[in-house]
Each structure stands twice: as structure tokens, then as C-alpha cells.
Amino acid sequence: MRILADQNIPLIEAFFGELGDIxxxxxxxxxxxxxRDQDILLVRSITRVDAALLEGSRVRFVGTCTIGTDHVDLDYLRERHIGFASAPGSNADSVVDYVLSSLLLLAxxxxxxxxxxxxxxxxxxxVGGRLARRLGEMGVRSLICDPPRARDEGREDFVDLDTLIARSDVICLHTPLVESGEHATRHLMDARRIAAIRPGSVLLNAGRxxxxxxxxxxxRLEEQADLRCVLDVWEQEPAIDEALFALVDIATPHIAGHSLDGKMRGTELVYQAVMQHYGLPVRCKLGQIKPDPWLRKLVLTEWAPPLEALSLCVRACYDVRRDMVGFERYRRRLGMAQAFDRYRAEYPVRREFSTLRVDFKKNNNDLREAIAGFGFKVKLAGK
Incomplete structure (x- = not known):
């Protein structure tokens, strides 16, 4: 078989090498x-997969190593009996790491x-569910809005969007892009709702x-400049609004989910689906080939200052300022659109919080719980 893959998908050769030419x-x-002459197509979110791409080709299976599928015409694939798989949840922890690193910096x-x-x-x-769980473990109060899930699961503890906006100091968007219907999400945060955000609040978008x-x-930012904003995703990527870019506090080029761990999980999920589609045995597992992180553990004493210790752990794994500075450096050299894609293509290795173990020589319950709540592994000496 012949396989065409996005160059930013890791471990393709390790997982798919046995199947043919890559x-x-x-x-x-x-x-x-x-x-045209490929049998399997493996993409990420920047490749639009539809009739214009696939008509007349040999492709019989498409895999996207991403959570979202709005870049794929699923109806077309079904009509042509082309196999399909995505990687739901694969980089969710990576996105949550990004959110927590950003919110910690602003705080x-x-x-x-x-x-x-x-x-x-x-x-x-x-993503949103995991973010809520981690915030809860840290004692942070959260409000959740998800009308389809509230309806399907009978969740009476969820709130409507306008109530959430009125009561929240921080608003985090983690919705898929739904173009039409009762629960359409295109411009879900429209001019009216943006105007309703309380001054001094934080608005973060790491969804679509x-x-x-x-x-x-x-x-709103030009007229009032009274919000803190974190944007990782933008309309018209990669040719994003440069005036908006200059106004937000944290601006990154759609890399919230770009941890190596999340990408590797995405590759494995799609590999498993390909093998099932072709009736072949799964011979390769991520645990067998995943590289170790270069930093495995930190050791803290019981008198470590809580905020400083938490910041140290976060930045040891992922400091969002690295991406802010890196993206700006590329932008100045290449221009916005080219920098957007180039930075993603050359993205430095980043590991998730869960790959770092934090050891405590003596117990400090508050600090240990805060660090565990952020997603790090924790261990008390002697246990």
C-alpha cells in the first residue's frame, strides 16, 4: 500500500512502515x-478532505490524527465507502496544560x-470535561455550558451561555465548530455576548x-481594552487578523494541542483503526516506542513556596511564553501567514504535565494537592 501523511504526524514510520511506502x-x-495514487491518507486539521481532494484517487482510508473532524467531509467519505478514523481525546490533556499555563501566567x-x-x-x-475535573481538584469553582450534553445526560448543574458569561471571571471556549442547526457554534460568542463579558475578565479560545x-x-478591545485575552485559534488561519493579534495578551498559532504526547496518541489511535479496517493484527504499541521525557522528576521540600513551586513545575514542562516569543520571532521574519504554518511545522518538543513526577521529601498536603490537581504525578518520599 501507499501512504501519504502530514509531515507533522510523529511515529508514522514506526506504526505504518510495515504496511508499505510512506x-x-x-x-x-x-x-x-x-x-491520486495513494491508498491511505493521514492528515491533521489544516488539510481539507473532501471531493475536491479525493475525487478520482485510489484513497480507501482517511485518518485525521486530531480531535476535531470539521475539516473532513464525512458525508462524502460515507458515500464513497472510504474508511475513516479520528483521534478523539488524544491531545485533550495537552490543551488543558496550555489553558492552565496561560491562566497561571495571567493570574x-x-x-x-x-x-x-x-x-x-x-x-x-x-477538553472541557478534563479542564473542569482538574480545576475541581484544585478547588477552583467552574460553571459549565454544553446544551447538547445537558439534554442528552440530563445535567441540571449546567448553565446557559448568557448565565455563564454573567457569572464567570474566566471564559474558556472548547466547542467544536458546528455550522448549522439548533446548537450551531459558528460565532457562538457573537458581538452581543462579547459586549456582555464583565470588564477585567479573561477570554480564552483553544477550541475553534x-x-x-x-x-x-x-x-471591543479597540474601544475598551478591558479584557485579558488568550487566543490559540483564529478565524481565517493562517492569514489571521493582525490587528486582533496585536491586542490580545497571549497569541499562539493553534498549538495548544501540540504536545508530543498528544500527537503520538493520535497516531496510535489512527493506526489501530487502519489495522482494524484492513483486518490486520495490531503489532505496535505506543508504550513500546514512546521516548522518555528529558526531565523526569523534580524534588520539593515541605517549605517550598506554593505559588512559586507550582509555577516551577508548570514551566519545567510547558511555559506558554515560549510559544508567544517563538511565534513573534517567526512573524517578524516571515510575515503572519507563513509564520503561522512554519512555527507549527517546526514546533519544539513539548511534553505534558503528566510526564513529570514531583517528589516531596515531607508531606505538604496543600501544595501536593495543588500540584496533583494541575496534572502532575506526585510522590511522597518513602511511599
Whole structure:
């Protein structure tokens, strides 16, 4: 078989090498000519998979090593009996790490503990659900809005979006992009709702760019400049609104889910689906080939200052400022659109919080619980 894969998907050779010849290309260079003679197509979110790409090709299976599927025409694949798999949940922890690193940075700048703020989470799927659990373990109060899930699961503890906006100090968007229907999410945060956000609040979008009206947000920031904003996803990627980019506090090029661990899990999930589709045995497992993190553990004493210790652990794994500075360096050299893609393609290795173990020589319950709540492994000496 012939396999065409996005060059940013890790471990392709290790997982798929036994199946045939592998070709790698940048995601935006995967076009109809490139896929024509391929049997399997493996993509990430920047490649649009539809009739224009696949019509007349040999492709019989498409895998996207990402959580979302809005870049894939699923109806077309079903009509053509082309196999399909995605990787739901694969990089959810990575996105949560990004959110916590960003919120911790803003809280430090404002001199306010994250635990003192109420966090509204829009979308309670793999990312939003895990974010709510981690915040809960840290004692952070959260409000959740997810109408389809509230209906299907009978969740009376969820709130509507307008209530969430009115009551939250931090608003985190983690919804898929749904174009139409009762629960459409395109411009879910529209001009009216953006205007309703309380001054001094934080607005964070690490879901889908078009769920937030970027032009309306730009106008609010130009006119009032009274929000703190974290944007990892944007409308019109990679040619994003440069005026909005200049106004937000943390601006990154759709890399919240770009941990090596999340990418590797995505590759494994799609590999398993491919093997099942072709009736072949699964011979390769991620645990057999996953590289060790270069930093395995930190040791803290019982008198470690809590906020400083937590910040140290977070930044040892992932400091969001690295991506802010790195992206800006690329932008100045290459221009916005080219920098957006180049930074993603050359993204430095990043490991998730869960790969770092924090050892305590003596017990400090409050600090240990806070660090465990952020997602790190913890161990008390002698246990």
C-alpha cells in the first residue's frame, strides 16, 4: 500500500512502515495530485478532505490524527465507502496544560491566585470535561455550558451561555465548530455576548477559531481594552487578523494541542483503526516506542513556596511564553501567514504535565494537592 501523511504526524514510520511506502508532505501541500495514487491518507486539521481532494484517487482510508473532524467531509467519505478514523481525546490533556499555563501566567501578572477566580467552560467534551475535573481538584469553582450534553445526560448543574458569561471571571471556549442547526457554534460568542463579558475578565479560545467573532472581539478591545485575552485559534488561519493579534495578551498559532504526547496518541489511535479496517493484527504499541521525557522528576521540600513551586513545575514542562516569543520571532521574519504554518511545522518538543513526577521529601498536603490537581504525578518520599 501507499501512504501519504502530514509531515507533522510523529511515529508514522514506526506504526505504518510495515504496511508499505510512506510519503510525507506539509499539510497545506496535500492536494489532489499528491493523493491520486495513494491508498491511505493521514492528515491533521489544516488539510481539507473532501471531493475536491479525493475525487478520482485510489484513497480507501482517511485518518485525521486530531480531535476535531470539521475539516473532513464525512458525508462524502460515507458515500464513497472510504474508511475513516479520528483521534478523539488524544491531545485533550495537552490543551488543558496550555489553558492552565496561560491562566497561571495571567493570574501571576494580576497578583491574584487562580483559585480565587470562577471559570466558565463552554463545551464539556474531552477538553472541557478534563479542564473542569482538574480545576475541581484544585478547588477552583467552574460553571459549565454544553446544551447538547445537558439534554442528552440530563445535567441540571449546567448553565446557559448568557448565565455563564454573567457569572464567570474566566471564559474558556472548547466547542467544536458546528455550522448549522439548533446548537450551531459558528460565532457562538457573537458581538452581543462579547459586549456582555464583565470588564477585567479573561477570554480564552483553544477550541475553534470561528466559534468566536474575531472582528467583534477586536472592536471591543479597540474601544475598551478591558479584557485579558488568550487566543490559540483564529478565524481565517493562517492569514489571521493582525490587528486582533496585536491586542490580545497571549497569541499562539493553534498549538495548544501540540504536545508530543498528544500527537503520538493520535497516531496510535489512527493506526489501530487502519489495522482494524484492513483486518490486520495490531503489532505496535505506543508504550513500546514512546521516548522518555528529558526531565523526569523534580524534588520539593515541605517549605517550598506554593505559588512559586507550582509555577516551577508548570514551566519545567510547558511555559506558554515560549510559544508567544517563538511565534513573534517567526512573524517578524516571515510575515503572519507563513509564520503561522512554519512555527507549527517546526514546533519544539513539548511534553505534558503528566510526564513529570514531583517528589516531596515531607508531606505538604496543600501544595501536593495543588500540584496533583494541575496534572502532575506526585510522590511522597518513602511511599
Amino acid at each position: 510519503t510525507r508532505l506539509p499539510g497545506r501541500e496535500i492536494d489532489a495530485a499528491a493523493v 501571576e501578572e494580576e497578583g491574584e491566585a487562580l483559585s480565587e477566580r470562577s471559570v466558565g467552560i463552554v463545551g464539556a467534551g474531552n 477559531g470561528a466559534c468566536l467573532d474575531n472582528a467583534a472581539l477586536r472592536r
